[in-house]
Amino acid sequence: MARGKKLYEGKAKVLYEGPEPGTLVQYFKDDATAFNAQKVDVIDGKGVLNNRLSEYFMVGLGQIGVPTHFLKRLNMREQLVRSCEIIPLEVIVRNYAAGSMAKRLGIEEGKQLPRPIVEYSLKNDELGDPLVTEEYIAAFGWASPQDMDDILSIALRVNDFLSGVLYGVGIKLVDFKIEVGRVYEGDFQRLVVADEISPDSCRLWDIETGRKLDKDVFRHDLGSLTEAYAEIANRLGVLPKNATPMQKPTLIN
Ligand code: TMP
Numbered sequence: 001m002a003r004g005k006k007l008y009e010g011k012a013k014v015l016y017e018g019p020e021p022g023t024l025v026q027y028f029k030d031d032a033t034a035f036n037a038q039k040v041d042v043i044d045g046k047g048v049l050n051n052r053l054s055e056y057f058m059v060g061l062g063q064i065g066v067p068t069h070f071l072k073r074l075n076m077r078e079q080l081v082r083s084c085e086i087i088p089l090e091v092i093v094r095n096y097a098a099g100s101m102a103k104r105l106g107i108e109e110g111k112q113l114p115r116p117i118v119e120y121s122l123k124n125d126e127l128g129d130p131l132v133t134e135e136y137i138a139a140f141g142w143a144s145p146q147d148m149d150d151i152l153s154i155a156l157r158v159n160d161f162l163s164g165v166l167y168g169v170g171i172k173l174v175d176f177k178i179e180v181g182r183v184y185e186g187d188f189q190r191l192v193v194a195d196e197i198s199p200d201s202c203r204l205w206d207i208e209t210g211r212k213l214d215k216d217v218f219r220h221d222l223g224s225l226t227e228a229y230a231e232i233a234n235r236l237g238v239l240p241k242n243a244t245p246m247q248k249p250t251l252i253n
Contacts, residue, residue: 003027003078011037012050012200023071024083028054032200034219036128043218048076049229049239050198055079056238057197060165066157068193069181084181084194087143090121090129091151093159094175098203099216100131101175110174110210118155123179150191151180158193166204169235171213174203199229 003025004017011033016025028047033040051073058070071080094117097107101117120137121129137143143151155178163173178201181194195201199214206213213228233239 013196018080022083024081025074025078026081027078032218032225034215036125039219043225045226046229049226049233050196050200051077051079052238053198053233054196056236057162058193061158061161061193064161066154066161066193067190082183082192084183084192086179086181086194087147088123089137089142090123090177091155091180092119092121092175092177093155095163096174098174116156116159118152147191154180154191154193170207171232171235172205172207174205176202199232204232
């Protein structure tokens with residue numbers, strides 16, 4: 001499918017104009033960045049895996065009634081999505097202490113939290129995506145109180161869905177980040193899960209061994225990132241049988 005002109009290039013994806021108004025083509029790159037792009041590399045096959053995994057999670061969410069921007073996968077690296085206005089927040093849900101929360105509060109990594117905790121960061125790379133409160137969000141008008149109610153409920157539904165699906169294949173969902181967009185339908189707006197849901201934006205640990213299967217493998221040089229992502233894809237049955245990401249580009253139709 002012919003894509004239109006490039007609209008935006010981020011660290012891991014590129015957005016192009018889609019074939020119809022209100023659509024975009026989202027292209028998954030192999031580029032990996034961490035620590036606000038202080039660490040950068042190209043990881044062969046990462047984009048192909050994230051395209052498939054994000055499709056898998058977004059389609060599943062749609063089936064349980066959580067609206068997403070996903071329309072269809074176009075090829076190995078591209079998917080067609082609805083164009084939406086991204087709310088400038090990173091919505092993070094945590095089930096176990098890890099990463100910045102473990103550090104900030106001095107909690108041992110891996111400790112189960114008393115309940116899922118939802119937090120918000122302002123999407124601003126220059127500032128390093130600072131944590132913000134709902135007071136800030138309301139005062140600066142980044143999202144309305146109604147939006148925030150909807151975002152909280154979407155975030156918790158996504159958490160329950162992802163936790164359950166991953167638990168079923170022996171993986172613990174430690175935490176994850178989503179982005180939420182506004183779609184306008186006439187005078188109405190509704191919120192949809194946008195961007196991507198992939199091991200780039202989650203922490204995923206093998207339940208039996210504790211092995212990390214997410215971008216922390218890249219952040220902390222723990223081994224092969226594509227092997228980790230392929231392990232998740234294989235357990236979820238997302239990759240065709242006998243395919244490994246190393247056989248690119250014939251492995252996935
Ligand atoms: P953190 O512990 O570094 O705050 O990250 C929490 C979760 O959010 C973790 O699953 C990784 C994800 N995340 C992103 O997807 N993008 C980001 O820019 C950051 C900082 C975190």
